[in-house]
Amino acid sequence: xxxxxxxxxxxxxxxxxxxxxxxxxxxxxxxxxxxxxxxxxxxxxxxxxxxxxxxxxxxxxxxxxxxxxxxxxxxxxxxxxxxxxxxxxxxxxxxxxxxxxxxxxxxxxxxxxxxxxxxxxxxxxxxxxxxxxxxxxxxxxxxxxxxxxxxxxxxxxxxxxxxxxxxxxxxxxxxxxxxxxxxxxxxxxxxxxxxxxxxxxxxxxxxxxxxxxxxxxxxxxxxxxxxxxxxxxxxxxxxxxxxxxxxxxxxxxxxxxxxxxxxxxxxxxxxxxxxxxxxxxxxxxxxxxxxxxxxxxxxxxxxxxxxxxxxxxxxxxxx
Amino acid sequence: xxxxxxxxxxxxxxxxxxxxxxxxxxxxxxxxxxxxxxxxxxxxxxxxxxxxxxxxxxxxxxxxxxxxxxxxxxxxxxxxxxxxxxxxxxxxxxxxxxxxxxxxxxxxxxxxxxxxxxxxxxxxxxxxxxxxxxxxxxxxxxxxxxxxxxxxxxxxxxxxxxxxxxxxxxxxxxxxxxxxxxxxxxxxxxxxxxxxxxxxxxxxxxxxxxxxxxxxxxxxxxxxxxxxxxxxxxxxxxxxxxxxxxxxxxxxxxxxxxxxxxxxxxxxxxxxxxxxxxxxxxxxxxxxxxxxxxxxxxxxxxxxxxxxxxxx
Numbered sequence: 199x200x201x202x203x204x205x206x207x208x209x210x211x212x213x214x215x216x217x218x219x220x221x222x223x224x225x226x227x228x229x230x231x232x233x234x235x236x237x238x239x240x241x242x243x244x245x246x247x248x249x250x251x252x253x254x255x256x257x258x259x260x261x262x263x264x265x266x267x268x269x270x271x272x273x274x275x276x277x278x279x280x281x282x283x284x285x286x287x288x289x290x291x292x293x294x295x296x297x298x299x300x301x302x303x304x305x306x307x308x309x310x311x312x313x314x315x316x317x318x319x320x321x322x323x324x325x326x327x328x329x330x331x332x333x334x335x336x337x338x339x340x341x342x343x344x345x346x347x348x349x350x351x352x353x354x355x356x357x358x359x360x361x362x363x364x365x366x367x368x369x370x371x372x373x374x375x376x377x378x379x380x381x382x383x384x385x386x387x388x389x390x391x392x393x394x395x396x397x398x399x400x401x402x403x404x405x406x407x408x409x410x411x412x413x414x415x416x417x418x419x420x421x422x423x424x425x426x427x428x429x430x431x432x433x434x435x436x437x438x439x440x441x442x443x444x445x446x447x448x449x450x451x452x453x454x455x456x457x458x459x460x461x462x463x464x465x466x467x468x469x470x471x472x473x474x475x476x477x478x479x480x481x482x483x484x485x486x487x488x489x490x491x492x493x494x495x496x497x498x499x500x501x502x503x504x505x506x507x508x509x510x511x512x513x514x515x516x517x
Numbered sequence: 518x519x520x521x522x523x524x525x526x527x528x529x530x531x532x533x534x535x536x537x538x539x540x541x542x543x544x545x546x547x548x549x550x551x552x553x554x555x556x557x558x559x560x561x562x563x564x565x566x567x568x569x570x571x572x573x574x575x576x577x578x579x580x581x582x583x584x585x586x587x588x589x590x591x592x593x594x595x596x597x598x599x600x601x602x603x604x605x606x607x608x609x610x611x612x613x614x615x616x617x618x619x620x621x622x623x624x625x626x627x628x629x630x631x632x633x634x635x636x637x638x639x640x641x642x643x644x645x646x647x648x649x650x651x652x653x654x655x656x657x658x659x660x661x662x663x664x665x666x667x668x669x670x671x672x673x674x675x676x677x678x679x680x681x682x683x684x685x686x687x688x689x690x691x692x693x694x695x696x697x698x699x700x701x702x703x704x705x706x707x708x709x710x711x712x713x714x715x716x717x718x719x720x721x722x723x724x725x726x727x728x729x730x731x732x733x734x735x736x737x738x739x740x741x742x743x744x745x746x747x748x749x750x751x752x753x754x755x756x757x758x759x760x761x762x763x764x765x766x767x768x769x770x771x772x773x774x775x776x777x778x779x780x781x782x783x784x785x786x787x788x789x790x791x792x793x794x795x796x797x798x799x800x801x802x803x804x805x806x807x808x809x810x811x812x813x814x815x816x817x818x819x820x821x822x823x824x825x826x827x828x829x
Contacts, residue, residue, distance in 0.1 A: 216658045221670075228674035336817075340810035342761050342781075344768045345802035348788055352799075356792045455665035459765055463788075473666065474769055477673045489670050492663035500661060 202508045210501045217493045218271065222264050225486065276487040281479045286487045290469060296367050297468030300384060301457050304391035309446060312396045316403025317435060323408060331400060338397025343456060347390045347463035354386065361386055365466040387464045391456050395449060402445050406438040413437075440510045447503035451496040546746075549822040556818020559811035566808050570616030579607035581614045581778065590794045600796040602786065612801055615778040619760050619805070622694055622779070626759035629698025631752050634705025635741070641706070642713025643736050653710070660703045668762065671696045672771050685774045693766065693773075697759050705751050712744035746823030750816055757812035764805055780805045 251257055255266060270276070276286035319328040355363035362383050371380050410416065411434055419429045458470030465471070469488060476484035551557060574581070579597060585605035593600045599608035641652040672692060679688035716722065717740060725739050764781025766772040773779050775786070780801045787797030 213658060213661050217661060220658070220662065221667075224667075224671060224674065336810060336813055340757070340813050341806050342764055342768075342802070342809075344765065344781075344784060345798075345806060348784065348791060348798045348802065352791055352795050356795075451663060455663065458665055458669075459768065462769060473669065474771075477669055477771065480673075485670060485673060489663065489666045492666040493661075496661050496663050 203505050206501055206504045206508070210497050213500070214494065214497045215268075217497065218268050218490070219264065221486070221489060221493065222267055225482075226260060226263070271487075271490050276490075277483040279476070279481055279484050281476065281481045281484075286483050289472065289484060290487065290491070293467060293469045293472045296365075296466055297454070297457055297461070297470065300387050300460070300466060300468065301391065301453055303384060304388040305395065305446075305450070305453050307388060308392040308395040308399060311392070312399035313403055313435075313439075313442070315396075316400045317407055317430065319400070319404045320407030320411065321430065323404075328404075331404075335397040335400045338393050338400075341393070343390050343394055343459050344463055346393055347386065347460060350386045350389065351463070363464065365464045367467050387460050387466060390463070391453060391460050394456060395453055399442075399445065399449070403438065403442055406441050407434060410434045410438045440507065443510060444503040444507045447499050447506060450499045451492065454492065454495060546822040550818050553818035553821055555814050556821075559814035559818070562807060563811040563815060566616070566804070566811070567620065570613050570620060573613040574610065577610060577613070579610045581606060581610035582776075590790065590797075592794075593796055599800045600794065602783075602797055603790055603794070608783075608796060608800055611778040611783060612780070612804055615780050615783055615801065616804060616808075618690075618773065618777065619763060619780045620808075622690065622697075622763045623756040623760040625690075625694040626697040626701070626763075627752050627756045629694055630701040630755055630759075631705055631748065632702075633698065634702035634751075635709050635748065637702065638706035638709025638711075639713055639736050639741060642710035643717055643732070643740065645714075649710070652706075656703050656706050659700070662700065664700050665765075668696055668700060668766065669769070669771060672766065676771075686777055689773050693763055694759075697762050701755055701758070705748065705755075708747050708751060709741075709744055712747065713740055716740045716743055749823055750820045753812060753819055754816040757809040757816070760805065760812075761809055 255263060258266070274287055276290075278284065279286055279289055282289065315331050319331045322328060351363045354361045360382075363386070365383050365387065366379075369376060369380055369383070371377050415437075416429060416434055419433045420426075424433075454469075457468060458473060460466070461468045461470040462474055469491075473485065473488045475481075476488070577598075583606065588597075588601050588605035589603055591597055591601040591605075597607050597609070599612065601607055602611070637652050637656065641649040641656075672689075675692055676689060679692050682688060683691065713736075722735060722739060725735050730739070760780075763772060763779060764784070767779050767781030768785045770785060773782055775782070783801035784798055784805075787794070787801065790797050
C-alpha cells in the first residue's frame with residue numbers, strides 16, 4: 199500500500215510541473231509587455247526602465263524565468279495585486295471561507311441526494327421512477343447554472359420575496375436569527391450548484407450499481423437467503439461506492455469551477471468572483487495565482503482519488 | 518410436369534419476396550435511433566430550433582438592432598412575441614440572431630475538438646510505441662488542466678490582440694472556438710486510440726497493408742470509418758457543452774461584445790432587469806436549455822443506435 203501511494207505521489211509531481219509549464223507558456227506567449235505602462239510614461243527615463251526590467255528578471259532566458267516563477271508559485275509567494283496593491287495571498291485567504299462554505303454544502307448535499315436516487319433507479323431500471331430520475335438528471339446537466347440561478351431569483355426573491363438574492367458575506371452568525379439568515383441566503387446558491395452536480399452523480403451511481411447487480415456475489419448473497427434490502431445496501435452498494443468515491447474526489451475541482459458562475463449570480467465575494475473581477479481589471483498576478491490554485495486542486499484531488507481507490511479496492515495495484 | 522414447374526417458380530417468387538431490402542449499417546442505426554422516442558422528439562425540437570434561428574429572421578419583421586426607447590421593456594405581445602429589451606429592441610429577433618452565433622460556435626468548437634482528438638488518437642493508436650506513449654501523456658496532462666479558469670485566462674490574455682487583428686466579432690469568435698476546442702479533445706483522442714488499437718490487428722488492415730496502401734490512407738480511409746459511431750456520439754454531446762461554455766463566457770462578460778446578442782450575452786444583459794422584464798432572461802435561457810437538452814437526448818439516442826455494445 200505504502201509503495202502504491204508513494205508511486206502515485208511521484209507521478210503527481212510531473213503533472214503539476216507540466217501544468218505549471220503550460221500556464222507559464224500561455225503567460226509568456228500572451229501579447230503585451232508587463233512594463234507597457236512605464237514605456238508610455240515619458241517621465242520614466244529609459245535607463246530606469248532598463249533597471250526595472252533587469253531587476254524583475256524580464257531579460258533572463260525563458261527557462262530561468264520559469265524556474266523563478268514556479269518556485270515562488272509553489273512557496274505561496276504570489277506577489278501583489280495590480281489593482282489593490284495588497285498581497286495576492288491575503289486577498290485569496292479573505293475570499294476562501296465564503297467559497298468553501300457554499301461549495302462544501304452544495305457538494306455534501308448533492309452526494310446525499312445522488313446516492314439514494316441512483317440506487318433506487320438501478321433496482322428497477324427503466325421503471326417510472328428511473329425514467330423520472332433520468333429526465334431530471336438530463337435536465338440537471340443541460341440547464342446552464344446561471345439560468346437556474348436567475349430563475350430561482352425570479353421566483354423566490356422577486357415574486358415570492360422569501361429569499362435574499364444578494365449574498366451578504368459580512369453577516370456574522372452569532373445568534374439563532376443570524377443563523378436562519380445565513381441558511382436563507384445560502385439556499386439558492388447551494389441549490390444551483392448542487393443541481394448540476396447531482397445530475398451527473400446520479401447517473402454514475404446508477405451505472406455503478408447496474409455493473410454490480412448481475413455479479414455472482416450478488417446471486418450468492420440472495421441465495422443465502424438475505425433480505426433484498428441487505429443484499430442491496432450491504433453488498434451491492436458497498437462495492438458500487440468504490441468508483442463513486444473516486445468520482446466524488448474528482449468532482450471537487452469541477453464544483454469549484456461551478457462556483458465561479460454561481461458567485462457571479464449571487465454576488466458572493468468568493469474566489470470565483472475575485473477571479474472575474476481581476477480579469478476585468480487586467481490584474482494578472484491575481485488571475486495567475488487563482489488559476490494555479492485551481493490547477494493544484496485538480497492534481498491534488500486526482501491523487502486523492504487514486505489513493506482512495508487503491509485503499510478501497512485491493513485488486514487495484516500499480517505496476 | 519408443367520404444374521411442378523409452376524409450383525417451383527411460385528416458391529422462388531415467394532423467397533424473393535421474403536428477402537428484405539438490403540440492410541446497411543446506417544440503415545440499422547437509423548432503425549435503432551427511431552425506436553428511441555425521446556431522442557426522436559429531441560431531434561425534432563433541435564431541427565425546429567435551427568430552422569427558427571436560420572430562417573426566422575426572413576419572415577419575422579422586427580429588427581434585432583433598431584433601438585427605440587419608446588418601446589423599451591415591453592412585455593410579450595402580438596407585435597413583439599417575446600417582448601423588447603431595455604433599448605426597445607425585439608427579443609425574438611435578437612434570440613434568433615444570437616442562436617445563429619451560439620449554434621455556429623457550438624458546431625465550430627466541436628469541429629476543432631474532433632479534428633485534434635481524432636488526429637491525436639489515430640496517430641497514437643496506429644503508430645503505438647513511443648509516439649503513443651508521448652501523445653497519451655500529453656492527453657493526460659490536458660485532462661488535468663482546470664478547464665474553466667484556463668478558458669477565462671486564455672481569453673483574458675489574448676482577446677485584445679485578436680480584436681485588433683480580426684475585428685471585435687471575428688476575433689472573439691475564433692478565440693472562443695479555438696480555446697473551447699483545444700480544451701475538449703481529450704476524451705475523443707482516448708476513444709479513437711482505443712478503437713485503433715483493436716482495429717489495426719484486423720484482417721482488413723492487413724489486407725490493405727499487403728496491397729500497398731499508404732499509412733495515412735489506412736488510418737483515415739480504412740480504420741477511421743469503423744470508429745465513426747462513438748465519434749459521432751462524442752461530437753454531438755460536445756456541441757451541447759460548447760454552447761453552454763460559450764454562454765457561460767458571455768454571461769461572465771468575457772464572450773462576445775455587447776452588441777452581439779449570443780444567448781449567454783442576452784442573459785447577461787437581462788439579469789439587471791429581472792424584476793421589471795423577466796422575459797429578457799426567461800426566453801434566451803429557455804432557448805439554451807431546450808437546445809442543450811435536445812442535443813444531450815439526441816446523443817443518448819445516437820449512443821444506443823451507433824454503439825449497441827455500450828448500451829446499459
